[in-house]
Amino acid sequence: MRKRSSLGEFELLVLATIVRLGDRAYGAEIFRELEEQTGRDIAMGAVYTTLYRLEEKGLLSSEVGEATPVRGGRARRYFSIEGAGVEAVRRSVQALGALIGDTHLGWGTT
Amino acid sequence: MTRRMPKGGGRVGDVSPPSISTRLLELVLPPSLRDAFVGDLIEELRRRQASEVGSSPTRWYRRQVLRSIGPMAWRRLNASAVAQTALSTGAGFAAGWAWLWLLNQPLILGPVFRLPGSSLAIVLVLLEASPYLIAGLAVGLLATAKPLLAVLATGALVWAWPLLRAWWSTGELHAPGGLWSAVMILACLLLGVWIIQLVRRRLSA
Numbered sequence: 001m002r003k004r005s006s007l008g009e010f011e012l013l014v015l016a017t018i019v020r021l022g023d024r025a026y027g028a029e030i031f032r033e034l035e036e037q038t039g040r041d042i043a044m045g046a047v048y049t050t051l052y053r054l055e056e057k058g059l060l061s062s063e064v065g066e067a068t069p070v071r072g073g074r075a076r077r078y079f080s081i082e083g084a085g086v087e088a089v090r091r092s093v094q095a096l097g098a099l100i101g102d103t104h105l106g107w108g109t110t
Numbered sequence: 111m112t113r114r115m116p117k118g119g120g121r122v123g124d125v126s127p128p129s130i131s132t133r134l135l136e137l138v139l140p141p142s143l144r145d146a147f148v149g150d151l152i153e154e155l156r157r158r159q160a161s162e163v164g165s166s167p168t169r170w171y172r173r174q175v176l177r178s179i180g181p182m183a184w185r186r187l188n189a190s191a192v193a194q195t196a197l198s199t200g201a202g203f204a205a206g207w208a209w210l211w212l213l214n215q216p217l218i219l220g221p222v223f224r225l226p227g228s229s230l231a232i233v234l235v236l237l238e239a240s241p242y243l244i245a246g247l248a249v250g251l252l253a254t255a256k257p258l259l260a261v262l263a264t265g266a267l268v269w270a271w272p273l274l275r276a277w278w279s280t281g282e283l284h285a286p287g288g289l290w291s292a293v294m295i296l297a298c299l300l301l302g303v304w305i306i307q308l309v310r311r312r313l314s315a
Contacts, residue, residue, distance in 0.1 A: 027150035028149075028157075044151055046177075048182070049181045067149070071149035071152050071153045074148055074152065077143070
């Protein structure tokens with residue numbers, strides 16, 4: 001039986017952040033949101049390699065946006081989640097919920 | 111209007127990103143991500159400068175570049191089959207010769223020569239083959255796109271190396287080792303690559 005590729009922890013965080021930010025999420029915004037929500041010291045390179053990989057897997061799509069002076073005249077790249085990406089997030093969260101839900105950690109009981 | 115000096119140097123609202131770091135980053139980024147990635151870093155640098163987040167925005171920028179160069183260069187390398195094959199060939203060749211050099215140190219091989227006759231013969235054959243096995247392991251670790259091409263290139267390089275060295279020092283060309291040595295080199299390289307692929311399959315199962 002061929003295994004479905006599963007999401008890594010950081011991939012799941014990035015996808016969830018894009019879902020949270022909506023359709024026109026871009027690198028700096030995703031980076032800030034991730035740092036704020038996870039409290040981690042994150043490398044922009046890690047965010048971009050993950051975005052790149054998720055796009056290769058067909059879970060994300062991207063389009064080039066407008067250039068602004070605050071970015072040194074460089075264009076933004078907007079990322080949006082595809083149907084397969086939503087499904088991958090749903091499967092991962094469901095699996096995590098099933099594993100942790102009934103444990104003494106008490107997920108789903110409060 | 112008086113502009114306050116931020117801790118990282120430069121004026122608030124008029125921050126230029128460190129140029130060497132930016133150039134270095136642009137060098138390793140794939141063209142499709144270059145503008146977006148560098149633009150995002152500059153945007154975040156200016157936001158940090160304006161809101162005084164962290165100790166030094168300029169230091170933050172340099173640290174981000176340093177932390178991103180490795181993964182981005184690796185990603186770019188993996189996207190190019192030619193670059194990946196060249197790297198794995200070079201790394202395989204270097205690993206094999208480094209191992210050979212180590213084996214030639216008297217401290218390493220000294221105890222081997224105190225072995226009894228038949229055991230010594232077996233160990234010597236294994237030692238002779240081991241640099242090519244190590245080279246194969248290195249090729250297998252790095253070449254995921256075209257491993258067979260990398261094996262052939264490494265094999266050819268290893269086979270022809272003594273000939274090239276002799277030509278460089280004496281100016282004379284001699285025929286390299288015979289067919290048997292070529293077969294042994296290729297077999298050891300393939301064995302190394304196969305071992306790596308087997309381990310990879312086991313780990314991902």
